[in-house]
Amino acid sequence: MSSRTEITVTVLNKNGLHARPSSVLAEAALRYPDTLITVCRKGTAVDAKSIMELLMLEAACGTELTVVADGPRAQEALDELEALFEKEFNLKL
């Protein structure tokens, strides 16, 4: 059973998707080894499992991103990642 699904999220962190939130996001995505997860900004699509790739998005606060998941646990992965964006990656002081 494979399914491809996507969501749109907004970066809410004041400092944008910098190294710390990127690492939290990548760690979460890595918990879905059998699911391909991609984060897209305009024409750029990067692997959600790589901090380096996520940093290439240069996503500041307010940036809209599309997260695409393809795999057996696609929906579950997107639910988890969406919650992370909403909770500002649990980094809010």
Next chain:
Amino acid sequence: MPLSPYCKPKAVLPDLQVSDKDDAIRQLVGALVTARVLKKPVAAAVLDEILAREGQATTGIGHGVGIPHARSEHVEKIVMAFGRVDEGVDFGAVDGERVRVIVMLISPKAKNDEHLAAMKAIVKIVRDPYQCKRLHGCRTPESFMDLIGELDGTPAK
């Protein structure tokens, strides 16, 4: 974003002898003072900020590169330092590799977009296997400055 305006030869230490990660970061902050891009009275505070950030999660992003960094109220523009440790130093990196190249970045707290842009410019070099290898091969401040100068303005692959 071009990085060369923020790199100074005196803040490039291509032959660091270090006892551990904190020691490496301390020496690079010292180099920023020597290069006159960081004022001596704030050096200790900036060092604390970088070490505090490092304490939250490793900046060892892989491929033998560490990018210790901080957003600080003590700088008015971005300052960068570069260090190379021949035998490598343990950064607890994401891929478990020892860090041999350290690119340190301190950004003004108020200029978050610049911080993200500088980070992207650094990562752009590191993620490209060929350029990353060249970065690892910079054994003099001049070769580092030349490489950064050459890569400034190269479009992202």
